[in-house]
Amino acid sequence: xxxxxxxxxxxxxxxxxxxxxxxxxxxxxxxxxxxxxxxxxxxxxxxxxxxxxxxxxxxxxxxxxxxxxxxxxxxxxxxxxxxxxxxxxxxxxxxxxxxxxxxxxxxxxxxxxxxxxxxxxxxxxxxxxxxxxxxxxxxxxxxxxxxxxxxxxxxxxxxxxxxxxxxxxxxxxxxxxxxxxxxxxxxxxxxxxxxxxxxxxxxxxxxxxxxxxxxxxxxxxxxxxxxxxxxxxxxxxxxxxxxxxxxxxxxxxxxxxxxxxxxxxxxxxxxxxxxxxxxxxxxxxxxxxxxxxxxxxxxxxxxxxxxxxxxxxxxxxxxxxxxxxxxxxxxxxxxxxxxxxxxxxxxxxxxxxxxxxxxxxxxxxxxxxxxxxxxxxxxxxxxxxxxxxxxxxxxxxxxxxxxxxxxxxxxxxxxxxxxxxxxxxxxxxxxxxxxxxxxxxxxxxxxxxxxxxxxxxxxxxxxxxxxxxxxxxxxxxxxxxxxxxxxxxxxxxxxxxxxxxxxxxxxxxxxxxx
Numbered sequence: 001x002x003x004x005x006x007x008x009x010x011x012x013x014x015x016x017x018x019x020x021x022x023x024x025x026x027x028x029x030x031x032x033x034x035x036x037x038x039x040x041x042x043x044x045x046x047x048x049x050x051x052x053x054x055x056x057x058x059x060x061x062x063x064x065x066x067x068x069x070x071x072x073x074x075x076x077x078x079x080x081x082x083x084x085x086x087x088x089x090x091x092x093x094x095x096x097x098x099x100x101x102x103x104x105x106x107x108x109x110x111x112x113x114x115x116x117x118x119x120x121x122x123x124x125x126x127x128x129x130x131x132x133x134x135x136x137x138x139x140x141x142x143x144x145x146x147x148x149x150x151x152x153x154x155x156x157x158x159x160x161x162x163x164x165x166x167x168x169x170x171x172x173x174x175x176x177x178x179x180x181x182x183x184x185x186x187x188x189x190x191x192x193x194x195x196x197x198x199x200x201x202x203x204x205x206x207x208x209x210x211x212x213x214x215x216x217x218x219x220x221x222x223x224x225x226x227x228x229x230x231x232x233x234x235x236x237x238x239x240x241x242x243x244x245x246x247x248x249x250x251x252x253x254x255x256x257x258x259x260x261x262x263x264x265x266x267x268x269x270x271x272x273x274x275x276x277x278x279x280x281x282x283x284x285x286x287x288x289x290x291x292x293x294x295x296x297x298x299x300x301x302x303x304x305x306x307x308x309x310x311x312x313x314x315x316x317x318x319x320x321x322x323x324x325x326x327x328x329x330x331x332x333x334x335x336x337x338x339x340x341x342x343x344x345x346x347x348x349x350x351x352x353x354x355x356x357x358x359x360x361x362x363x364x365x366x367x368x369x370x371x372x373x374x375x376x377x378x379x380x381x382x383x384x385x386x387x388x389x390x391x392x393x394x395x396x397x398x399x400x401x402x403x404x405x406x407x408x409x410x411x412x413x414x415x416x417x418x419x420x421x422x423x424x425x426x427x428x429x430x431x432x433x434x435x436x437x438x439x440x441x442x443x444x445x446x447x448x449x450x451x452x453x454x455x456x457x458x459x460x461x462x463x464x465x466x467x468x469x470x471x472x473x474x475x476x477x478x479x480x481x482x483x484x485x486x487x488x489x490x491x492x493x494x495x496x497x498x499x500x501x502x503x504x505x506x507x508x509x510x511x512x513x514x
Contacts, residue, residue: 022099027085030099037093037126044075045181047132047188048087052124062113071189073132077180080105086122095125130188133171133181134221134247144213148206149223153247156218160253162199163305166211167251169193174242181245184237193251197308204229207246219249256296256313257306258346258372272335273348282341283378287324288433291336292377294318299367306370309362318376325441329354332371341378347371382440383424384473384501397461398480404501405471411507412465415451418508421463424501427492436491445505456481459500466504474500 022030042048049071053064072078074087082104090096100120102108108116134153142150160166170193171186187193196202199212206224214220224244226232232240258277266274285291295318297310312319321328323336331353339345349369351357359365384404392400413419422445424438439445450460458476466472476498478484486494 025085025089027082027104028101029082029086029104031086031089032097033090033094034097034123035093035095035125037091037095039092039094039126040129042074042087042090042092042126042129044084044088045131045133045135046074046129048072048074048126049128050124050126052122054123055121056114056118058121060113069127073181073183076132076182077176077178080120082120083122087124087126090124090126092126092129096123098122098124132183132188133173134219142213144209146205146209146228147225148209148228150210150213151221151223152218153221154217154219154249156215156250158216160198160212160214160216160250164198164253165256166196166198166253167193168196168211169249169251171247173245174238175245182237195311195314198253200305200307204244206244207248210246211248211250214248214250216250216253219247222246222248256308256311258296258344260346266338268334268338270331270334270353271350272331272353274335274338274345275348276339276343276345278342278344280340280342282343282375284340285323285337285378287322288381288383288435290320290322290379290381291339291375292318292320292379293336293339294374294376296372298370299363300370307362318374320377322381322435322438322441324435325438327441329369331369335371336373339373339375341375344374345372347373381424381435383426384471387473387475387499389475392475395462395465397458397464399458399462399477400475401462402473402475403470404473405469405503407467407470410467412467413450413463413504413507415461415464416449418447418449419463419504420445420447420506420508422503422505426499427496428499429493429496434491447508456498458498459502462500463502463504466502468504468507471501471503474498474502476500 022032024030049069051065052070053061055061072083072087075084077084080100082100085104086098086100098121100122102117102119105118105120106114110116114120140152142152144150169187171183171188173181173183175181183189196211201208203211204224206222206228209228210220210222210224222245224246226241226243229242229244230238230240234240238244260275260277264275294312295310296308296313298306298308300306323333329349331349332347334353335347335349347370349371351366351368354367354369355363357365359367387402389400392402395401422439424435424440426433426435428434448454448460450464452460454460456476458474458480462474462476478495478497481498482492482496484495486492486496
């Protein structure tokens with residue numbers, strides 16, 4: 001940062017001493033081109049990428065970009081009026097010094113080190129320019145349902161196919177009372193296009209109506225009144241009762257659904273149906289495995305059209321679950337157990353093993369669920385090291401524990417502390433391990449005080465004496481757990497000793513923490 005400021009200061013001073021006179025804009029901004037570029041002229045409504053430094057004198061800088069180019073849309077009053085009026089005089093590649101008079105800067109206000117009625121010195125280099133908004137010159141407006149207006153910018157070719165995926169580049173914005181555009185979402189600033197299943201009502205009403213009229217390769221601006229947008233509800237930076245503007249380009253469409261060359265369907269006793277696109281000799285799945293897979297999940301409407309409600313291919317990141325986890329849908333859990341690493345296929349889940357008579361979100365009641373998946377990996381569940389009871393220690397509360405990871409720093413927790421722990425709880429039956437609860441699957445770390453009666457005695461008192469980042473495996477006799485009754489509803493049999501892999505993540509009330 002300091003090297004950059006030094007370069008800017010040197011540029012300021014060099015510009016001041018140069019013999020070439022300053023030019024003057026009609027608004028009173030003085031400027032000097034320090035180095036000429038050979039790119040196009042800067043235009044309003046274009047997004048510029050800049051290196052800049054701003055000061056109250058040539059050698060006093062109070063603001064600059066720090067390594068990353070600064071993004072600024074010209075002519076939309078995103079900052080000082082003087083910036084808009086200054087930058088429009090440059091070309092891409094230009095380096096320049098501007099002296100912006102007070103009435104085009106902060107005026108009579110004191111802002112940070114800037115005193116009232118101060119001129120600003122702005123050094124800027126234009127690195128790149130790109131279209132921020134579509135231009136509307138001589139464009140024809142088409143009236144669509146719900147008073148949505150479409151302004152076509154570029155023609156397309158092939159019509160879109162209902163229920164296939166369409167990829168959209170987009171920019172969404174509103175307008176201020178003065179008519180300036182304010183961007184609220186854009187695929188150009190976050191480098192992430194939108195992927196939408198065509199014709200399924202996943203967008204706001206106005207966009208659903210508009211996109212259905214487009215073709216592949218087409219560009220258009222849609223003007224969406226409040227009743228076809230967010231209505232009288234505020235959404236993020238969008239005020240209630242706002243007219244929305246969307247610049248949309250249809251990049252492509254594609255069919256996301258698997259194609260099968262066989263009707264060899266496996267039917268299970270519970271009603272699950274499985275159809276595989278390929279078969280491998282990869283690892284099989286057990287209850288202690290974490291399976292990673294891409295998933296395309298959907299249901300079908302009364303006409304047999306698919307409606308996708310979950311698609312991990314969009315993010316490019318597979319989902320990872322343990323097959324028997326409580327958070328895994330029952331029908332999906334059973335279906336996954338039939339797959340091997342590297343296999344692709346379809347699991348058809350009947351309603352009673354899906355979301356049943358209540359449905360969920362956009363999924364209607366009594367819907368059959370379809371899950372197309374590709375298994376990318378199968379790994380062991382992250383238990384702690386194998387347990388040898390001979391190596392365990394006796395805790396004062398009556399449980400036994402194994403030190404998995406020690407920490408010689410910090411203080412040990414007491415009954416009155418509030419702590420966060422990561423844990424996995426399990427038991428053994430007929431030589432097999434059964435997980436009944438795990439924060440590693442829910443992603444939620446419970447906070448509790450060991451001295452309360454919220455948890456079983458062996459767990460809450462067993463953590464006493466641990467330090468942050470320490471890990472232990474507890475062996476809790478059933479008398480200090482759920483007793484002779486157990487918890488059959490949670491899958492814990494009567495008179496069952498419990499095991500916990502526990503990591504003390506944080507002491508929440510430690511006064512020694514920064």
